[in-house]
Amino acid sequence: MSTDVSHSTTEYDGPVSAEVRESMRTADYYLRQDRGTVPDALFEQSTRDLGDEPLDKGPFVDRSFHELEKVKLWKRVWQMACRENDIPEVGDRCVYDIVDQSVVVVRSGPDEIKAFHNTCMHRGTRLVDPEVGDPMSGKEFTCSFHKWSYNLDGSIKQIPCRWDFPLVRDADVHLSEVRTATWNGFVFVNLDPDAPPFEEFLGETIPRHFRNWPREKAYKAAHIGKVIPCNWKLAAEAFLEIYHIVATHPNFLPYSADCNAQYDFWGNHARMMGIVGVSSPHLGELDDPQMIVDGMLGDAVGNMFGEGEFEMPQLPEGATEMDARRLCADFVRESMGKQFGQDFSKASDTEMLDATQYFVFPNFIPWAGNAFPMAYRVRPNGDDHESCIFEVLVMMWMPGDADPPKDSPLKMTPADRPWGEVAELGGLGPIIDQDMVNLVKFQRGMRSDGIKQVHFANYQERNIRNLHQNLGRFLSD
Numbered sequence: 001m002s003t004d005v006s007h008s009t010t011e012y013d014g015p016v017s018a019e020v021r022e023s024m025r026t027a028d029y030y031l032r033q034d035r036g037t038v039p040d041a042l043f044e045q046s047t048r049d050l051g052d053e054p055l056d057k058g059p060f061v062d063r064s065f066h067e068l069e070k071v072k073l074w075k076r077v078w079q080m081a082c083r084e085n086d087i088p089e090v091g092d093r094c095v096y097d098i099v100d101q102s103v104v105v106v107r108s109g110p111d112e113i114k115a116f117h118n119t120c121m122h123r124g125t126r127l128v129d130p131e132v133g134d135p136m137s138g139k140e141f142t143c144s145f146h147k148w149s150y151n152l153d154g155s156i157k158q159i160p161c162r163w164d165f166p167l168v169r170d171a172d173v174h175l176s177e178v179r180t181a182t183w184n185g186f187v188f189v190n191l192d193p194d195a196p197p198f199e200e201f202l203g204e205t206i207p208r209h210f211r212n213w214p215r216e217k218a219y220k221a222a223h224i225g226k227v228i229p230c231n232w233k234l235a236a237e238a239f240l241e242i243y244h245i246v247a248t249h250p251n252f253l254p255y256s257a258d259c260n261a262q263y264d265f266w267g268n269h270a271r272m273m274g275i276v277g278v279s280s281p282h283l284g285e286l287d288d289p290q291m292i293v294d295g296m297l298g299d300a301v302g303n304m305f306g307e308g309e310f311e312m313p314q315l316p317e318g319a320t321e322m323d324a325r326r327l328c329a330d331f332v333r334e335s336m337g338k339q340f341g342q343d344f345s346k347a348s349d350t351e352m353l354d355a356t357q358y359f360v361f362p363n364f365i366p367w368a369g370n371a372f373p374m375a376y377r378v379r380p381n382g383d384d385h386e387s388c389i390f391e392v393l394v395m396m397w398m399p400g401d402a403d404p405p406k407d408s409p410l411k412m413t414p415a416d417r418p419w420g421e422v423a424e425l426g427g428l429g430p431i432i433d434q435d436m437v438n439l440v441k442f443q444r445g446m447r448s449d450g451i452k453q454v455h456f457a458n459y460q461e462r463n464i465r466n467l468h469q470n471l472g473r474f475l476s477d
Contacts, residue, residue: 003353024041027262036348054453067387085171219404222424230443232388254295268361277325292324
């Protein structure tokens with residue numbers, strides 16, 4: 001069949017039957033055809049049948065569920081607060097807000113990071129508030145109300161008119177500390193002093209896998225956030241499956257496997273591996289593999305890797321699907337090498353092409369490989385259970401051994417401004433806009449009395465079911 005990839009929609013043969021599903025090529029198949037040394041981590045598989053029972057819609061719309069999450073999830077779980085390079089110098093600080101709590105993370109020493117509840121111990125004034133212009137670096141914390149000040153280790157430094165507080169002892173007014181941990185350049189916090197250690201929470205699998213893709217030396221070139229009118233779980237779920245490509249991103253079908261993606265989970269955490277540079281099983285066998293090259297390089301790479309105008313490479317006569325995948329990998333390898341001044345010659349094809357996302361429970365999605373060095377974070381929008389803040393972190397490498405600059409801070413963009421207009425996101429913005437249409441419709445539809453339960457696919461939405469089962473255990477403990 002023929003497909004015009006320049007159109008916003010793509011014709012396809014209809015649903016993939018069970019018989020076709022059994023014969024579909026797996027992610028493992030493609031990885032074993034790839035050039036270069038594919039990391040062993042990508043061959044690991046970890047999944048099991050989690051059942052087919054529907055889920056009550058309450059977690060998405062009930063205020064009572066949100067109140068339970070406030071106490072039993074967000075005050076007890078490890079969560080990514082910032083990057084180490086957000087606070088590279090002693091005295092640099094970053095604020096992380098979650099529901100009705102606020103944490104200030106500070107570089108308290110050259111090799112030390114601390115975090116505190118973001119409140120003055122005098123009368124509870126928010127201590128650091130970037131929205132009103134509070135300094136995001138300095139040798140101390142100073143409350144704007146009465147000028148109580150604190151050292152970077154949280155100890156009290158000065159109380160004006162100290163004589164007027166005869167019963168106050170220094171220990172009484174030490175800032176309330178929050179636990180911190182670091183991994184792969186990211187800083188995590190936990191408001192529960194009795195929570196299990198971060199290493200136990202994260203497990204051994206994800207840290208071991210990401211030794212292949214260290215992000216400590218990268219820097220955050222862009223950090224864009226936006227308030228989305230849907231529950232935070234709905235937003236997270238949209239990025240835990242590729243089942244939606246056939247309807248939401250039909251332009252991907254000529255060059256992205258979807259219903260044959262690989263889904264894995266390890267305890268609370270998960271992974272989704274979508275093979276790129278091959279066609280979707282929805283399209284059947286393409287007549288011409290050049291359609292893969294035209295679709296991918298014309299639709300994605302040219303925008304995302306700064307190529308602009310370029311001559312479309314052509315496959316030789318008789319080329320196969322794997323030839324197309326390899327040509328696309330070589331194009332990305334060369335483009336990224338030029339853009340970042342890095343040598344990607346030894347990176348495998350999968351690391352240069354594939355959409356491999358990990359999920360760190362409950363709300364952090366770091367991407368693996370080289371093609372998409374980015375991450376997503378989703379969190380409730382303050383105390384509103386029907387809106388959330390969706391964030392995109394774009395990571396970049398410095399040429400050679402140059403030291404990276406300080407990470408770009410979070411920049412909130414207006415709710416009515418398309419992601420595609422955010423210059424820092426390049427070609428990624430229009431893709432996110434396609435997803436955002438559904439997220440708005442999600443919450444509106446979920447309020448309807450006509451739906452009581454939601455249904456998850458047995459395999460393709462298995463990681464979403466795993467999220468809810470783990471969430472249920474957190475909330476019932």
